[in-house]
Amino acid sequence: MQDLTQGKPIKVILQFTLPLLIGSFFQLAYNFADAMIVGQTLGQLAFASVGATGSIVFLILGFAQGLTTGLSIIISQRFGAGDSEGIERSFVHGLFYSILVSFVLSFLSLVGLRPLLEIMQMPQELIDGSQGFLTAIFGGMVFTVLYNYFSSAIRALGDSKTPLYALIVASIINVLLDFFFILNLKMGVFGAGLATILAQAFSVLYLVIYSQKKISYFKVHKGIFQLKKEELLVHAKIGFPMAFQASIIAIGAITLQVVLNQLGTDAIAAQSIASKTDQLAMLPMVNLGLAISTFTAQNYGAKKFHRLLEGLKQTLLVTVVWAIFFAIILIVFNTQFSGLFLANPSKNVLDLAFIYYIINGLCYWILSILFVTRSFIQGLGNGFVPTLAGFAELVMRAGVAILGAQFFGYAGVAAASPAAWIGSVAILIPSLFVFIRGMKKEGLIL
Incomplete structure (x- = not known):
């Protein structure tokens, strides 16, 4: 466990971020492995059928995450x-919500999966593959949610290394199962989804065993599972606004996918x-966001308010520099990036992907500010402003996707x-200044 209330802010933030970053890389690696193995072995249609599910996965799993x-x-x-x-009570009540939500979401998503794909106007040549992949992912949702919960709870105590160790081995298992299910058992895209779920099940098992052996706050003992109404309300007040925020953003992504399906x-x-x-x-933006959220929450709880602004400013600088650097690399080597996922992509696919790289790459620096400021505000325990920012994302993404497709096509x-x-930053930045001004007025920071 790491106490983020001690030491130079940027130093402890980066130390905390590094294992997160490595872990996310491995998580991304097995997501890439799914995509690359499907694309390289099953072809463009299978690849597109898996890729077209991203917004739906974001809608359901984003809520839980x-x-x-x-x-x-x-x-x-x-x-x-x-x-x-208080930590022990939080762990128990959080575990209750995680298990409850995972089963409810799993049931609802499996029942409504085919109708949702049809409402989204998924092309007929993709719909069966998309349904097969999502059936595996949503059928094993409890493992995904529990992995996210245990990882988040352990990170909250300042330990960002343990979830990394679970992910590294799970990533290896996922890639091996991908080859086995797709190439040996000929299970197609359903096999890719099943491989991901089984790998996450291993991660959950590892984290549960570790928690019981190493973390006294999380050990199961007689009377630990007593739920209290006031604790349920406290956790719901912060947890569910952040859950709805993710789903609100996902609705915009689904709208975008519907427009894409028509193209x-x-x-x-x-x-x-x-x-x-x-x-x-x-990757760095998300993980620095997670780090600044934990850093802010710990220092806010410790009433060390003077550290908050310093950590925020330095983290913003790091993320913006990364965003600009990656955008340059992406645009220069666009063909190489696109070629990772399809053996023989058509020229039209490559041209369309390059259009995306130009438009989005030039705006990555805005995205980096979004991640850090939103996480900072969440670390203060405020769920309303990020949710409001999520509504702004929904309106802007859906509106521009619908109108943009009519006048400019894929661009x-x-x-x-x-x-x-x-749209999101337009809400977050003014709100951030309001919070800072309020802290200064109360004499909490200079």
Whole structure:
């Protein structure tokens, strides 16, 4: 466990971020492995059928991930305050919500999966593959949610290394199972989804065993599972706004996917490729966001308010520099990035992907500001402002996607995400200044 209330802010933030970054790289690696193995062995249609599911996965799993992140903020604040009993209560109530939500979401998503794909106007040549992949992913949702919860809870205590160790081995297992299910058992895209779920199940098992052996706050003992109404309300107040925030953003992504589906399989394939490069660009942004959230929560709980602004400013600088650097690399080596996922991509797919790289790459610096400021505000325990920012993302992404497709084709759709980032930042930045001004007025910071 790492106490983020001591030491130079940027130093402890980067130390905390490094294992997160490595872990996310391995997680991304097995997501890439799914995409590359499917694309290289099953072809462009299979690749597009998996890629077209991204917005749906974001809608369902994003809700659960937002919930577990919100629940972990309370653990961080109580850890910073030195409240051992409070940490234990938070862990139990968070675990209850995670299990409950995972089963409810799994049932609802499996029942409504085919109708949702049809409502989204998924091309007929892709719909069966998409349904097969999502059936595996949603059928094993409990493992995904529990992995996110245990990882978030452990990180809340300042330990970003343990989730990394679980991910490294899980990534290896995932790649091996990909080859086995797809090449040996001929299970197609369903096999790719099943490999991912089984790898995550291993991660959960590892983290549960570790928690019981090493973390006193999380050990199961007689009477630990007593739920209290006031604790349920406290955790719901932060957890569910963050969950809905993620789903609100996902609705915009689904709208974008519906528009893409109308542009044909080349546009879907190009977007599938581009979304993978987006994930690579976001790695440091997401993980520095997680770090600043934990850093903020711990220091807020410890009432060390003077450290908050310093950590925020330095983290913003690091993320913006990364965003500009990656954008240059992506645009210069665009063909090489696109060629990772398809053996023989058509020229039209490559051209469409390049359009995306230009439009989105030039705006990555805005995205980096979004991740850090939103996470900082969440670390303060405020779920309303990020949710409001999520609504702004939804409106901008959906509006620009629909209008952009009519007037500019795929280029208009590619501009939807930068528009969403701008809409979100337009809410987050003024709110951030309001929080800072309030702290200064109360004499909490100079």
